[in-house]
Amino acid sequence: MSYRWIVTDLDGTLVDRSLRMVPRSRAALHRFRQDGGQVVIATGRSRESAAPYYAELELTGPAILLNGAQVCDLSTGEVLLDRRLSTSAWVGVSRLLDDLPEEAAGVAFVGGRAYRVAESVLLDAYAARDGLTIEPVTSWDDLPTGGVSKAMVICASSMVAGGVAGRAALPGVTTLVSEPTYVELLPAGTDKGTALTWLARHCQVPLDEVAAVGDNPNDIPMFAVAGLAAAVYGGHPDACAAATVVVGRCDEGAVADVVSHIGALA
Template sequence: MSATGLRTVDWIVTDLDGTLVGRDLKIVESSLAALRRFVASGGTVVIATGRSEEAALPYYRALDLTTPAILYNGARVVDLGTGAVLHRRCLDVAAWAKLTPLFAELPSGVWPVAFAQGRAHTTGSSAALREYARRDGIDLGHIASWDDLPLDDIVKVMLICDRPELMDPTEEAVAAVVSGVTLVRSESTYLEVLPAGATKGTALRELAAARGVALSAVAAIGDNPNDLDMIQAAGLGAAVGDGAEIVRSAADVVVGPCDEGAVADLVARVLP
């Protein structure tokens, strides 16, 4: 507990990339120290990310967490210590069946990546795909055909665009053909196709209810549109200062830029 004895929330739920993790792909030192101070006060830290188990695990370990992690933008809640899946959503088989032929019709420069059986899979090769794999610290498995993946275990599809102006036509193309999915933008060139109802906010509501934690006792922080539902679900929703304008407009508070300790700024507000 702080010197004033005023920790005002029980949980801090934080996005990773662009929020807790800087452009160098490392946790911002001031934010790491602040979260450790929050945990020492009796608080709980939960990560909520679009990353997979493989991609989130190094940060989970660096934070010394034992709490469940919200992964795949809410399609999974996983105990990364044991690998146990606590909540699970998959793309509907009918949605996947409509997506796969659409991949060939998307604008040139859009590269699909499908997550199934704990791995990322693609049929293509490009600089954008290699950069995505480098950034997330994952291996991309190359498959001959999308039919090689199990119909009932597609966690999400990433549509990696070579440039931001491809995002609008890509989202329009998917929305026109595929129903029963959730579409979110996690970066300026990343469009994610998720199972119906899968958002970070939905996962946070489920996890908090399962742990008996009131949402009013939760602070959540993020920077991109995929964080909107989460920061709106929390009792205190914070936006990163250099995050998307739509997120800053919806947040209860706007803190500093990521690289200047956005999460540390939030901790200072809830643990004076």
């Protein structure tokens, strides 16, 4: 089997916990592209947050952002797919964000920009970690109706995140826990798998010629549609169970292992 695309998650997959791209994986993706393959980033990050890694890889072409709510060519700024919470779904989400416990804080994304209502050390740490600017607004009502791509709740612990996720089964909303302390609220039917399916069809690339690699449950939907699904060793057990193959650790070059694996299959 020949694979034309490698679709890779960032955090915990291509990028280690110190937020550095693993050199061995970067070099392997460079070789894959030199041999005619295409690399697609698939991440929960926004345009602003994903752009430095996209540039480091010297990519051109589309990236899957906001866990599938957007597909954007970061080299040109062209937005290819842009899904938004419906007006009624946003009403439910904004009420949830207004009623969070003290150990949690909300952020909403409108296209490529992020917004907050409350000051929070949790949001400050999240913004610093992801290289993200979060703009203040007086109220969630200040955001455009039908304009929110996704909302996130940053929690102080996985226990808090579990409680928030339990309250987030809202009409018109897909809820996922993308990291142990991150609860994401997306337009219904939105995930990395639906975005990858759309993008592959848009680019006329058969899904069985796509290799996907990730480490968390939010990567499982793209595992379900890709021809090859590779999970990072030490990743979430559910992701490992859903994968075709489990490769090495992120910091040892998990994505490079995928490049080697598909080379051996060619």
